[in-house]
Amino acid sequence: MSKAAPLGGSYITKTTVITAILTVIMGALLLYRLVFGLGAVTNLSNGYGFGLWIAYDVFISTAFACGGYSMAILVYIFNRGEYHPLVRPALIASAFGYSLGGMSIMFDVGRYWNAWHLFLPGWANPTSIMFEVACCIAAYCMVLWVEFAPAIAERFAPPKVVAILKKTAFIPIAIGCLLPTMHQSSLGSLLIPAGYLVHPLWQSNLLPVMALSSAICMGYSIVIFEGSLVTEAYNRPSEAHMLGKISRLISGLLIFYLVVRWGNLAYAGKLGLVLTSGKYSFFFILENLLFVLPVILLATQKNRVNPQLLFIAAVSMLLAGALYRLDLVLIAYGREGWHYFPSVGEILITVGFVALEILGYIVCVKLFPVLSSHHPAHGKGSHTVLRAPSAAATTNE
Amino acid sequence: MAFSRRNFLKGAAAGSAAAACAAATTTPAEARENLTMPPKAVGLLYDSTICVGCKACVVACRDANDTHPEFSTEEKLWDNPLDISGKTITVIKMYSEGTGQHKDQEKDGFAFMKRSCLHCVDPSCVSVCPVTAMTKDPVTGIVSHEPADCIGCRYCIVACPFAVPQFEFDKAFPKLLKCQLCKHRQAEGKIPACAEVCPTGATLFGPVTALKEEADRRLAVPAGKPNTFARKTVGSPDVHEHPNAAYVQHAYGTTEMGGTQMLLLSGVPFEKMGYPKLRERSYASEAETIQEGIYHDLIAPVALFAGLLYVARKNTKNHDEEE
Amino acid sequence: MNDDILNAIETRLGLSRRSFMQFCAAMAATMGLPKGADAAIANAIASSTRPPVIWLHFQECTGCTESMLRAEHPALDKLILEIISLDYHETLFAGAGHQAEAARKASMAANKGKYVLVVEGAIPMKDGGIYCKVGGHTALDLVKECAADAAAVIAIGSCAAWGGMPSSAPNPTGAVGVDEIIKDKPVVNIPGCPPSPYNFLSTVVHYLTFGKLPELDGKGRPKFAYGRIIHENCERRPHFDAGRFAQEFGDEGHRLGYCLYKLGCKGPETFANCPSILFNDIGSGSWPVGTGHPCIGCSEKGIGFTKPIHSLAEPVYITPPESYARIVEEQGQGITLASGATMAVIGGLAVGAGAKFAANLGKKKPEDSSIGKE
Known part of the structure; x- marks a missing residue:
């Protein structure tokens, strides 16, 4: 198999320009938030303490960023070395996803100047799920960059350093497999203390299991999604054979998730609520249809190697996982009399973070050896123009 | 690297072992009951x-x-x-x-x-x-x-x-x-x-x-x-x-x-x-019971980590040799 | 109204034309009568023959009479004495004993069916009513005798209206109000301890002007005076609404004129026009609450002389204002045109791009590099 190599080429493309503009808008809005407070930019309220930023930037975006975690498990724990070429692109996407998620939290917390309290024993409260999640995510952000360090080193450092990094890589890899297991499950648990405030179709003691299993699914799906995107955008050879195999994993995990979800509902006697809960029923059914669609699409081997169906299945899975998290944090959550819909500012800031993520990813694949190098476009700038900037924006929608 | 069934099975076995090990060492922590009111509340x-x-x-x-x-x-x-x-x-x-x-x-x-x-x-x-x-x-x-x-x-x-x-x-x-x-x-x-x-x-x-x-x-x-x-x-x-x-x-x-x-x-x-x-039953007691069940004295995470370390080390070595 | 009549009034009452018209207007205003009523009143007073009044005193303190005497509208005393023909009043009589009783009997006989009976004081019922006698007759007999041929009966003061202080538990004499005894004709109750003299005077003038009694409420009280609750017209009401209360006598809140509810003010359950009409014609604040003392509900049966002065009132009619915070208030910012549109645009872009991308995906050969260019 071929080694990974930098993509090279011009940094000024349609995509980078648009994402840069969106990033600048976000920066201005964030400055505004810092000067005039959260209420000036967001629709956050005392009825909805968590808004779009927590729902998207923390819950959804870190689940999207589980590609690195999922692939690391597959390659290093289950020893499927054949997928090795997919690890680095997944890692870099994860590194951006998590880092930006972490960064956005810094703007979301109201008293950010105290944020360091989280990590000191005098303040830390071990019973708090938020404490666990925060520490875990902060640590994982660093671990992700350490995991990615060999790629940076290959470009800039002497071979000796690269060798040492590779030799000790198993340590960050092991940590990188442990931490998301912890915080992705805990992100589910985060809503357990809210009790009745979360609609019974979502509230469950098995939230950590469902959150973790769906996050891993999303991790594999994002690998397929990004694989399709990169293949298409950078005109690289199809990875469908590899992606197709991964899709079997998704099917298996999805079936596990669905069994747990529905079994849990049946056990708790909540099946009746599925159809009788008004708007909650709508979102619940929509969400479950999106979960079931990939299972059906990926049922046959023929479908699994069809890049189109594979892509649709991955997108459906990503949407399902995203909607599941959105439901959990915002739609199924609520207090009588309170309303919430993200403000334009909130939406633009979230879009800005996504844009920054895409921008960072593009810069990284051009600068560092991330993508495997056996493709014709290597070194030719003209071939590295993205087909459609908006296609890149779909990464996170 | 050539995909070998043996390698895969070895990895899978090791991975499962790590997970099982973690699960086994997780002594089911006792449910955290509701807190009681201080007598002079x-x-x-x-x-x-x-x-x-x-x-x-x-x-x-x-x-x-x-x-x-x-x-x-x-x-x-x-x-x-x-x-x-x-x-x-x-x-x-x-x-x-x-x-x-x-x-x-x-x-x-x-x-x-x-x-x-x-x-x-x-x-x-x-x-x-x-x-x-x-x-x-x-x-x-x-x-x-x-x-x-x-x-x-x-x-x-x-x-x-x-x-x-x-x-x-x-x-x-x-x-x-x-x-x-x-x-x-x-x-x-x-x-x-x-x-x-x-x-x-x-x-x-x-x-x-x-x-x-x-x-x-x-x-x-x-x-x-x-x-x-x-x-x-x-x-x-x-x-x-x-x-x-x-x-x-x-x-x-x-x-x-x-x-x-x-x-x-x-x-x-x-x-x-x-x-x-x-x-x-308070929501706090229930949430803490669940968290405690998973993180009891950090035994499970540490055990899982140990297993992951072992497996990852072995497998990264394999990859390097094969590369 | 012609000048002759006004001139006659001037000589008869010793009142200037201006003062007289002022008085009539004040009467009309007190009763809430429409424009023009002052002229009707002036006409009635000027032209009517003075209605004879028999004023009985029973179990009382004469406070109502004292209050009446201290009214200071121009020449009110004269009006009482000149407009009406006060044929019998124990306090104001020059005569005494058999002479006085004879005058009462003479007036009753002469004005049979035309005189107004005013009763001040409660009537004891226990033991045949022996606890209050005038000239050897019990109050019970006297009130029955005098009411029989009266054109109208007015019970002035809380004692006559519903028993007042004499009827306070344990009510040793079995004191009751007039309307407990006189059932065959309407009794106008002007409760209060004492009542505002103008409430009485207005009732009399109303009768004089229109030939009938003013509209009464379910307790026989003129609606113009007892139709509204003190709490609703009290100058301290804003403090109640704002939650500012005098906690104890002499504290800061008390000195700042805060609401006296916590000190036992019965304003929230007492019907009277005290805060509007005030007392003694000396200007604003001249009523109990205005001086810093809680209302004791003196005019209200079951409250005045019954409830301890500093015990809490049971507010009636306190249905909260519309602006009061509801249990569930709609809060937070839901979807707006701008936010919804932003979301829709982004969602649309994503779906469109995704669909276009997915559609292209299958059609492309991996080696075909031309598709990568725009």
């Missing part, structure tokens, strides 16, 4: 049936806690907060149904209800606060908030079953506001301002055990029979007479979420007064 008894809705408590609370009037109308003439907020610690709310003429009646009636911190015996906010900014006093049981510690993550706002913690969303350097039972006044030997000024004794301060007895006493008197009601502090000689109301036969807060230190009496069902039916 203090609280409030709010009796909706003798409240006249004068909002003296709201005004006194402003004075005692140095909060400023909040306007909900365009003219900004009156201090009329619609709910507790980043500017307001307590409000009296109105229930009104139909013609809204008869006090403490569910149909065609009206009634008042106090909104402020209930000071849970097993508070969610204390359990979920990542930086211990929310604390429960081990002696008085008062649930307090320390702004200097707070990071403003608002998890307490999301988790509180009663929507009590209130954040100043309109400030660049915001704080969180909640009732602390006037602990600064209690330190001076005074009682909470709302109980101090209540003209009818609808808000009564005292040890929670005494407040419970008082609530039971009121519930036991038949509706319409004259009854005496103390003002300021439970058992105080400052009493007045009033015909007993037709109470809902339950003091809210005696069981809800493992109990609260503010108890409520009402003539209108509590669900209609903004206080939902809640089970006895």
Whole structure:
């Protein structure tokens, strides 16, 4: 198999320009938030303490960023070395996803100047799920960059350093497999203390299991999604054979998730609520249809190697996982009399973070050896123009 | 690298072993029961049936806690907060149904209800606060908030079953506001301002055990029979007479979420007064049981990590050799 | 009204034309009568023959009479004496004993069916009513005798209206109000301890002007005076609404004029026009609450002389204002046109791009590099 190599080429493309503009808008809005407070930019309220930023930037975006975690498990724990070429692109996407998620939290917390309290024993409260999640995510952000360090080193450092990094890589890899297991499950648990405030179709003691299993699914799906995107955008050879195999994993995990979800509902006697809960029923059914669609699409081997169906299945899975998290944090959550819909500012800031993520990813694949190098476009700038900037924006929608 | 069935099976076996090892070492931690109330806990008894809705408590609370009037109308003439907020610690709310003429009646009636911190015996906010900014006093049981510690993550706002913690969303350097039972006044030997000024004794301060007895006493008197009601502090000689109301036969807060230190009496069902039916087991105890089950003494994560380290080391070596 | 009549009034009452018209206007205003009523009143007073009045005193303190005498509208004393023909009044009589009783009997006989009976004081019923006698007759007999041929009966003061202080528990004499005894004709109750003299005077003038009694409420009280609750017209009401209360006599809130509810003010359950009409014609604040003392509900049966002065009132009619915070208030910011549109645009872009991308995906050969260019 071929080694990974930098993509090279011009940094000024349609995509980078648009994402840069969106990033600048976000920066201005964030400055505004810092000067005039959260209420000036967001629709956050005392009825909805968590808004779009927590729902998207923390819950959804870190689940999207589980590609690195999922692939690391597959390659290093289950020893499927054949997928090795997919690890680095997944890692870099994860590194951006998590880092930006972490960064956005810094703007979301109201008293950010105290944020360091989280990590000191005098303040830390071990019973708090938020404490666990925060520490875990902060640590994982660093671990992700350490995991990615060999790629940076290959470009800039002497071979000796690269060798040492590779030799000790198993340590960050092991940590990188442990931490998301912890915080992705805990992100589910985060809503357990809210009790009745979360609609019974979502509230469950098995939230950590469902959150973790769906996050891993999303991790594999994002690998397929990004694989399709990169293949298409950078005109690289199809990875469908590899992606197709991964899709079997998704099917298996999805079936596990669905069994747990529905079994849990049946056990708790909540099946009746599925159809009788008004708007909650709508979102619940929509969400479950999106979960079931990939299972059906990926049922046959023929479908699994069809890049189109594979892509649709991955997108459906990503949407399902995203909607599941959105439901959990915002739609199924609520207090009588309170309303919430993200403000334009909130939406633009979230879009800005996504844009920054895409921008960072593009810069990284051009600068560092991330993508495997056996493709014709290597070194030719003209071939590295993205087909459609908006296609890149779909990464996170 | 060539894909070999052997390698895969080896890896899978090792991975599963690590996971199983983690699972096995996870001794099922004992369920975390509801916390119990400190014996000297203090609280409030709010009796909706003798409240006249004068909002003296709201005004006194402003004075005692140095909060400023909040306007909900365009003219900004009156201090009329619609709910507790980043500017307001307590409000009296109105229930009104139909013609809204008869006090403490569910149909065609009206009634008042106090909104402020209930000071849970097993508070969610204390359990979920990542930086211990929310604390429960081990002696008085008062649930307090320390702004200097707070990071403003608002998890307490999301988790509180009663929507009590209130954040100043309109400030660049915001704080969180909640009732602390006037602990600064209690330190001076005074009682909470709302109980101090209540003209009818609808808000009564005292040890929670005494407040419970008082609530039971009121519930036991038949509706319409004259009854005496103390003002300021439970058992105080400052009493007045009033015909007993037709109470809902339950003091809210005696069981809800493992109990609260503010108890409520009402003539209108509590669900209609903004206080939902809640089970006895606290959400905090349940969430902590689950977390504790997973993270008991960190045995499971450490075991899992050890397994992962071993497997990852072995497999990275394989990859390097093959490359 | 012609000048002759006014001139006659001037000489008869010793009142200037201006003062007289002022008085009539004040009467009309007190009763809430429409424009023009002052002229009708002036006409009635000027032209009517003075209605004879018999004023009985029973279990009382004469406070009502004293209050009446201290009314200071121009020459009110004269009006009482000149407009009406006060044929019998124990306090104001020059005569005494049999002479006085004879005058009463003479007036009753002469004005049979035309005189107005005013009763001041409660009537004891216990033991045959022996606890109050005038000229050897019990109050019970006297009131029955005098009411039999009266054109109208007015019970002035809380004692006559519903028993007042003499009827306070344990009510040793079995004191009751006039309307407990006189059932065959309407009794106008002017409760209060004492009542405002103008409430009485207005009732008399109304009778004089229109030939009938003013509209009464369910307790026989003129609606113009007792139709509204003190709490609703009290100058301290804003303090109640704002939750500002005097906690004890002499504290800061008391000195600042805060609401006296907590000190036992019965304003929230007492019907009277005290806060509007005030007392003694000395300007604003001249009523109990105005001076810093809680209303004791003196005019209200079951409250005045019954409830302890500093015990809490049972507010009636306190249905809260519309602006009161509801249990569930709609709060927070839901979807707006701008936010919804932003979301829709982004969602649309994403779906469109995704669909276009997915559609292209299958059609492309991996080696085909031309598709990568725009």
